[in-house]
Amino acid sequence: MLNEFAYCPRLCYIEWVQGEFLDSVDTVDGRFQHRRVDRDSGKASEMFETFHARSVQLSGAGITCRIDLLEGEGGRVTPVDYKRGGAPDIPEGAYEPERVQLCAQCLALRENGFVCDEGIVYFVKSKKRVTIPFDDVLVNRTKDLIAELRTTAGRGDMPPPLEHSPKCFRCSLAGICLPDEVTLLKEMEAADAEVDEEEEGMNEDEKEATSGRIRRLLPSRNYAIPVYVVGQGNTVRKKEDRLEIWSREGKLSEPKIREISQLSLFGGVEITTPAMVELMQKGVPVIHYTYGGWFQGICLGMTHKNVELRMRQFQCVMNPKRSILLARKVVAGKIRNCRTLMRRNDPERSRDSLDLLARLANNAEKASSSESLLGIEGAAAECYFSRFANLLKEGGKGFSFKDRNRRPPKDPVNAVLSYLYGILVKDLFVILLAVGFDPYLGFYHRPRYGRPALALDMMEEFRPLIADSVAITLFNNEELSNKDFIKTHIGVSLTSNGKRNVIGGYERRMETEITHPVFGYKVSYHRVLEVQARLLARVISEEIKEYPPFCTR
DSSP, X not given: OHHHHHHOHHHHHHHXXXXXXXXXXXXXXXXXXXXXXXXXXXXXXXXXSXXXXXXXXXXXTTEXXXXXXXXXXXXXXXXXXXXSSOOOOSTTSSOHHHHHHHHHHHHHHHHTTOBOOEEEEEETTXXXXXXXXXXXXXXXXXXXXXXXXXXXXXXXXXXXXXXXXXXXXXXXXXXXXXXXXXHHHHHHHHHHHHSOTTSOSOOHHHHHHHTTOSOOOSOSSOSSEEXXXXXXXXXXXXXXTEEEEEETTEEEEOOBGGGEEEEEEESSOEEOHHHHHHHHHTTOOEEEXXXXXXXXXXXXXXXXXXXXXXXXXXXXXXXXXXXXXXXXXXXXXXXHHHHHHHHHHOTTOOHHHHHHHHHHHHHHHTOOSHHHHHHHHHHHHHHHHHSGGGGOOGGGTTSOOOSOOOSXXXXXXXXXXXXXXXXXXXXXXXXXXXXTOOTTOOSSSOOOTTOOHHXXXXXXXXXXXXXXXHHHHHHHTTOOOGGGEEEOSSOEEEOHHHHHHHHHHXXXXXXXXXXXXXXXXXXEHHHHHHHHHHHHHHHHTTSSSSOOOOOOO
16 A cells, blocks of 8 residues: 555555545456465564575564565565566666665564565566665655655645646546546536636536546446346356356356346346355356346445545435535436436427526526425426326337336336336446445435435436437337236336347447547446446535536537
8 A cells, every 4th residue: 555655545445445446457467477476374573594586474663574585694684675576767766666665674673673674676577686774764755655654644635636747547447536527526526616706617518618628547338248037936046157047948148247247137037155155255246136126235345445435425415515516416417317308309499488498407506495496396206297298109109107106007108117117226226335335325315225326326427328319219210019017907017138238228228339528538328327326426525516427519
């Protein structure tokens, strides 16, 4: 952690204080290169003899360290630190983070009674040993960094991101840190604060100029994919590095565990204990649904360790002024996205309806209470769904839609919408857990037993863009027919085949890459959900002032 603090204080804070970590090619390869020195635990000899001890655990000078290799003769020792890369061509022989990390080991060794005047960095790629002398300058710098790291961790404020640093390109936590995104949003907030009181903020040209200015440091999509198991009596088993999915007729598929982002089980699907344990160890959530698609619960390994974020979340929820600010943004974003979907897909779109939604979105930005915000959202929903039947073109005209109804849905269109909303809230539930939130504590949807209120809050702006858009596409492209629905006197539900078609359409939409309206880079909807959750965390921690809802143009 001291190495990382010298490299990037924000990286260290995210890993050490907030407990977040993601692997990259570099970190995986680093563990591989360390496999020999990590294999055997060692102990420094107290006898006057020559020794080589691997993976020596040691505490001293206020730190705890594990020394890759300790070479010594009697009381004089030399720590050796393994680095996966090549030796840099600089006068010091190694960069400051590596020299500080080695010097910290020296301080711990000295406090334990050893004589230590120098250390060695072994660069695996170039197979070169570089000697690092522990002079007064390096020792004092190391002590200062240790003290600064303790102060930073104890203060509880995340250090600011590095600005346009080349270090960010190979950082595995760039998608968590969001250095360029946070910097840009803070710049936009500062620009808004400087405009005259008569102006509302940045005009469209100024906003257009900000997009595309930042680097895309995170992958556009998540290459691990969700696996859905639909079918009464199906079983999920583990075999080596794969999951085997069996029906009563035989094996259906065998995906590789490392390529699975989540496992969703619908209805009476069984999973064996070895499979469950393996998924928990790998951090892959297992989500359980009823046969009808109601989200029942989630099985996950060690939950997120970011207590700091949850404490701030609870404080924010208890503050009505901060809660209403977040709720305004969420509802206004949802209304604007409803208007966009209507403008794009309603061939007979009414100017009055579009103007009404625009006014309601602006009113939502100024709502003084949760009650008035609920009224605004209700009026917007009534306007939006009154035109929803017009979004169903020739392929979907065989299915009527009069109004939004649920529990249970009374027609096929509502059945598909409810099913999609259930899948979407599940995805957001999993993402919020991964970020460190409590998904049950929201700012707009009030807490209630069993209600994932924060996931429902986050879902609002994405209902029209993802769930409603998928439903329209499925009906208009005739991917759903009457035989995909079960109609009873109580309501309408999807058949197993209908669910597969809906899930397939949903995943296609989630893998669709779009241009981010603020940041300007290409990103999939799967990734957008995570970015928005991370930005919400930055608002909760007061690093940025206002939550920027995701609104397409």
